[in-house]
Every structure is written in C-alpha cells, then in structure tokens.
Amino acid sequence: MKKISSLILASVIGSMITFGVFYSFDVFDGKTLKIEHISSTGGNGAVLAMDKKGDLRPLDFTDIADKVMHSVVHIRSTQTGAIADQISQGQLPDPFKRFFKNGPFDDLFGPKYHFESPRVQKMPNLKMGSGSGVIINDEGYIVTNYHVIKDADDIEVTLNDNRTYKASVMGTDPSTDLALIQIKEKDLTALPMVNSDDVEVGDWVLAVGNPFNLNSTVTAGIVSAKARNINILKDRSAIESFIQTDAAINPGNSGGALVNLQGGLIGINTAISSPTGAYAGYGFAVPSNMVNKVVEDLLKYGVVQRGYLGVTIRGLDGNLAKVKDLELTEGVYIDSLMENSAAQKAGLLAGDVILKANGIDVRSAPELQEVIARYRPGDTVDLLIDRKGKEKEYEVKLKNKEGNSELIEKENTDMLVLLGVELEDLDKETSRKLDIEGGVKVKKLHAGKLKRHTGMKDGFIITKVGGERLKDKDQLIDILENTNGGVMLEGFYEDYPGVYYYAFGL
Structure with missing residues (x-):
C-alpha cells in the first residue's frame, strides 16, 4: 500500500493582498486507521476511519464537500479612493x-x-480584494474576516450556484478579525457551528474557500495544533487563539470554512504563515466558539460585549518557572493586576498561576484569552489557580474596559451601518471654539450610502438635516429613521471656509 504522507487540508485565506502571514481552520471525532488490505472495498491502500459507533468506514469526503460548498460564498470587495x-x-x-x-x-x-x-478633479483609484465567507443562517447572514471587507465601498457576494448579491456590513470585530455581512436573500443553506473545544490535534478537517478566485475549492488535512498566537492581528486588544492546520492556505481563502467530517463548522480560515505569501503548510483559523460569541453580540447588541479580568499575563514555561521558583511548567502566570479590576476584586494576586477557567484547562495565555472572550461584562467565571503550590478557586465577575460590569449600551446601529458612518456629538469646548450650539461630527466613514453617493469626508460637522438644526446624534438618527426619500445634510469643515451640502436618498 502506498504510504499517505499527509492529506492536506486547504484553508485559503484573505484578500488578494500578500501580508507575509495570512489567515485560516475544523475536525473529526474518531481515530483514523490505515488498513493494509481490505478485500470488501476497493482493494489495497484504502483508508478507513472509525465512526462514533466504533465501526470502520471508508474515509470519503465527497458527501461532506458537496454539503459544505453550498454554504461558502465568494466575496469581492471594492474600495474607491480619489486623488x-x-x-x-x-x-x-x-x-x-x-x-x-x-x-x-x-x-x-x-x-x-x-x-x-x-x-475637485478626482481621479478614480480602485482597490479590489477577494475572499470567502460562510452562510450561518437562512436569513442571509454571512461570517467572513474583517480584513476581507475592511474599508470597502462595495461588497459583492457570489453563491456556489453563481447568484450574485450586494452585501451590507452588519458589524465588525477587529480584535478577532471577524465581520458579519448580510445579503437580501432567504432560504439559504447555512453551515451549523459545532463546539470547537471538542476539536483534537490529529482530527481530519476540510477547508472550503476561493483561493486565487478558484471558486468552491475543497482541500483536506488535519488539525496540527490549537491555541496558536502568531501575532498577526494589529488591533491593540487582539485575541489570537487559532486552530492550526496543514491545509493549503492561499490568498482568497480568508473567511472560508474549516469543517469536521460531519460537516460542522469548527473555524473561520484566517491566516497562513509563509515566507512567500502562498501555502507552506501552516494555516490558522478562528475557533467556532469564538465566532459564535462575536456573531451573537453583533446581532443582539450591534457591538461585541467583551469581559475582562484586568490582568497582565504570560504563558508559563520551564524558564519562567525557574526564574519564579515554581514547580509548575504549564498554566498562565499573572504578572500584575490593574487597580479595581475584576481579578483584583475577586482576590487574585500577582504571582498566581491560572490552571482552569470554567473547568477548561488553560495551559497558555491564548487559551485563557479564548475562554474569557466568550463571556460578557457581568458574567462570572470560575478560576482554578495555583498559589505557591496550593490550589485555590475564585469566582470572578468580569468587567468591561471602562471598569464596571455593565454591558456596553447598544446604539441604534442599523441606520449607522446603512450610512456607513461613525458619529460623535461635539463637546462643549469644540462648540465654544466654533461658536455653534449642538452639531454632530463625522468621526469615520465606512462603506455605505454617504461614501457611495456623496463626497463627504471624515471630520464633516453636521449642523442641520432637512433645514432642522441638530442638537446631537440621537436627534439626527431619529430624523433619518423617519425619513423616506431625499435627505439634505448641511454643515462645514473646521479647516475649510463656507457651508457644504450633501444630498442622498433613503
């Protein structure tokens, strides 16, 4: 029988831009056995797998591949610039x-x-990207990577049957490089998420995506490692605890599916590690448990609700254990605690080693980060720690980044997403400096109606809508939500004289 060196799982990644490290991730429950000879099926060299009942069956990916392909989409993003x-x-x-x-x-x-x-005299400067996405319900919601759709003015989604739709961004989470978009279509084939904690190193997985614009590409491999932190996400609060696979990952697979042999989603393919920008055997995917939490928060709150322990940590290893005179060589070492943090209030101390979080072993910092990232401010997490050789249990009530246990207030994000804008009220000092009362400042423009249909730029200060003077952003959103038809915004830029008007339709 021919030796099978490895069955590569291709999880292809991100936009068509080479980063040096790119993004990617799923799993199988049973053990894989290689049989030298099977007289009843197909002859020599057959590979069998043991199912949950303990029965041997041929290792066949055809049914799973057919099922998953209908849930993975091709995403093309366009960013329009100007000179x-x-x-x-x-x-x-x-x-x-x-x-x-x-x-x-x-x-x-x-x-x-x-x-x-x-x-004036604008010269078009188009940037185009390509990636993948996964349909997660039959209402048109699709998960992809944030870097696939970041700053896009236009997002186009193509299904496996070649139907094409325009997509809207429903929410993003740069900390995990995830984004939620939606197309106006129903009765779509969704891919169910499974518990990524059940994934084990050595499990068979399939990766489905669109590398190099090669639609619906399916590859296979195994889970090579878990809880990998490769320091690719540049967000200050980045959470990296990737599932590593030997899948062939290439530009265009970012946002695609990593599935187990039952067709369950265990991860979103996100990155690769490569000296050339193409497949080199190291692919990485965001675990499905983290994906599920981010999606739930974006749908329910419009933003990701993230709980914090309020500690600085590092993974414990032999060198650190020797320096700190510890008998342990695994766990998460607490270097320091922030004042009035959740961990400090619960009674944890610098020098403690966290062993478990809610019953889950945490042998490294990324593993702890992944577990804590599943919870919101106000949620309670049970920690098992080692303190000078003695184990202790603590109940920690997580806080938000503001230092309290309240959920972040949900803004009315639907209109803001439609417009593609971040707004902020003018503070008193700015209002006094500009000699105006009220007003709303455009903090940042994203893909949406304003960027697509007007020439508005970041920093525009809106003073009136439809001739009505504005006090704050809540008033602006309320007016827009009750408008059906044309809208005229009036305002100015701090650095340019005169009044500017922008008109668009709702």
Whole structure:
C-alpha cells in the first residue's frame, strides 16, 4: 500500500493582498486507521476511519464537500479612493447640477456655499480584494474576516450556484478579525457551528474557500495544533487563539470554512504563515466558539460585549518557572493586576498561576484569552489557580474596559451601518471654539450610502438635516429613521471656509 504522507487540508485565506502571514481552520471525532488490505472495498491502500459507533468506514469526503460548498460564498470587495488636485469652491454633485447651478438658488445661497466636499478633479483609484465567507443562517447572514471587507465601498457576494448579491456590513470585530455581512436573500443553506473545544490535534478537517478566485475549492488535512498566537492581528486588544492546520492556505481563502467530517463548522480560515505569501503548510483559523460569541453580540447588541479580568499575563514555561521558583511548567502566570479590576476584586494576586477557567484547562495565555472572550461584562467565571503550590478557586465577575460590569449600551446601529458612518456629538469646548450650539461630527466613514453617493469626508460637522438644526446624534438618527426619500445634510469643515451640502436618498 502506498504510504499517505499527509492529506492536506486547504484553508485559503484573505484578500488578494500578500501580508507575509495570512489567515485560516475544523475536525473529526474518531481515530483514523490505515488498513493494509481490505478485500470488501476497493482493494489495497484504502483508508478507513472509525465512526462514533466504533465501526470502520471508508474515509470519503465527497458527501461532506458537496454539503459544505453550498454554504461558502465568494466575496469581492471594492474600495474607491480619489486623488485631490485642489480645493473645491462651489462644486456641485452631478445629480444636482441642473437644479442648483446657474439658477435661482445661486442668489439664495451665495458664492460662499458649497455643495461638495473640499476636493475637485478626482481621479478614480480602485482597490479590489477577494475572499470567502460562510452562510450561518437562512436569513442571509454571512461570517467572513474583517480584513476581507475592511474599508470597502462595495461588497459583492457570489453563491456556489453563481447568484450574485450586494452585501451590507452588519458589524465588525477587529480584535478577532471577524465581520458579519448580510445579503437580501432567504432560504439559504447555512453551515451549523459545532463546539470547537471538542476539536483534537490529529482530527481530519476540510477547508472550503476561493483561493486565487478558484471558486468552491475543497482541500483536506488535519488539525496540527490549537491555541496558536502568531501575532498577526494589529488591533491593540487582539485575541489570537487559532486552530492550526496543514491545509493549503492561499490568498482568497480568508473567511472560508474549516469543517469536521460531519460537516460542522469548527473555524473561520484566517491566516497562513509563509515566507512567500502562498501555502507552506501552516494555516490558522478562528475557533467556532469564538465566532459564535462575536456573531451573537453583533446581532443582539450591534457591538461585541467583551469581559475582562484586568490582568497582565504570560504563558508559563520551564524558564519562567525557574526564574519564579515554581514547580509548575504549564498554566498562565499573572504578572500584575490593574487597580479595581475584576481579578483584583475577586482576590487574585500577582504571582498566581491560572490552571482552569470554567473547568477548561488553560495551559497558555491564548487559551485563557479564548475562554474569557466568550463571556460578557457581568458574567462570572470560575478560576482554578495555583498559589505557591496550593490550589485555590475564585469566582470572578468580569468587567468591561471602562471598569464596571455593565454591558456596553447598544446604539441604534442599523441606520449607522446603512450610512456607513461613525458619529460623535461635539463637546462643549469644540462648540465654544466654533461658536455653534449642538452639531454632530463625522468621526469615520465606512462603506455605505454617504461614501457611495456623496463626497463627504471624515471630520464633516453636521449642523442641520432637512433645514432642522441638530442638537446631537440621537436627534439626527431619529430624523433619518423617519425619513423616506431625499435627505439634505448641511454643515462645514473646521479647516475649510463656507457651508457644504450633501444630498442622498433613503
């Protein structure tokens, strides 16, 4: 029988940009056996696997691959930029030129008013990316990687049957490199999530995605390791506890599925480690338990509710154990505790070694981070710690990053997502400096109506909507939610003279 060196699981990753390290991840419950000769099936060299009943069966991926392919989509993102040559002093958006230019409104508004952003003579500068996504319910919700759709002005989703849709961003979590998007379609084939804690090193897995725009590519391999931290996410509060696989990961597979041999989703393919940017045998995926928590929070709260222990930690190893004179060589060592943190209030001390969190062994810092990331502020986590050779149990009530146990207040995110904007009220000092009352500042523009249909830029201060003066962002959102038709926003930029108007439809 021919020796099978390895069955590679291809989990392909991210947008078509080479990062040097890229993103990727699933599992099988039984042991895999290699049989030298099987007279009743297919002859020599057959590979069998033991099912949950203990029966041997041929290792066949065809049914699983067919099932999973219908739940994995191809995502194309487009980002539109512009090169500015000079400052605009009265440029009108094309749809409104025939109404406003050289007409009666010229005398009404006067030459100091502007109907466009402070830019003119724009040269289009398109950036296009490609990745994958996984349908998680029949209402059109799709999970992908944040880096696949980051700053995209247009997101296009193609199903396995070649149907194509425009997608909207419903929420993002840069800390885990996850994003939730939605298409307007129902009765889709969703992929069920399974408990990623049940994944074991050596389990068979399949990776499905769209590497190099090769639609619905399926590859196979095994789980090589768990709880990997490869320091690829640049977010300050990044949480990395990847499932590692020997799947072939390439640009375009980011956001794709890593599944077990029952077709259950165990991870979202996210990254690869490679000196060339192409497959080198090391792929990484976000575990499904973390994916499930992020998705639930985005759907329910609009933001991810994250609980914190309030400690600085590092994984315990032989060297650290020797320095700290510890008998243990596994666990999570607490270097320090923040003032008034959840851990401090519960009674933990610097020098404690965390062994378990809610009954789950945590032998490294990424494992602890992954477990804690499943809980929200106000949730209680039971920690088993070692303190100078004696085990103790503590009940810790997690806090948010503000230092209390309250959930982050849910903003009305639906309208903000539709517009693709982050807003903030003007503080008193800024209002006094600009000599205005009220007003709402555009903190950041993302993919959405404002970026797609207007020339608005970050930093625009909205003073009126439809002629009505604004006090705060809640008033603005309330007006927009009760508007059906055209909207006119009036305001200005701190660094440019005059008043600007932006019109769009709802």
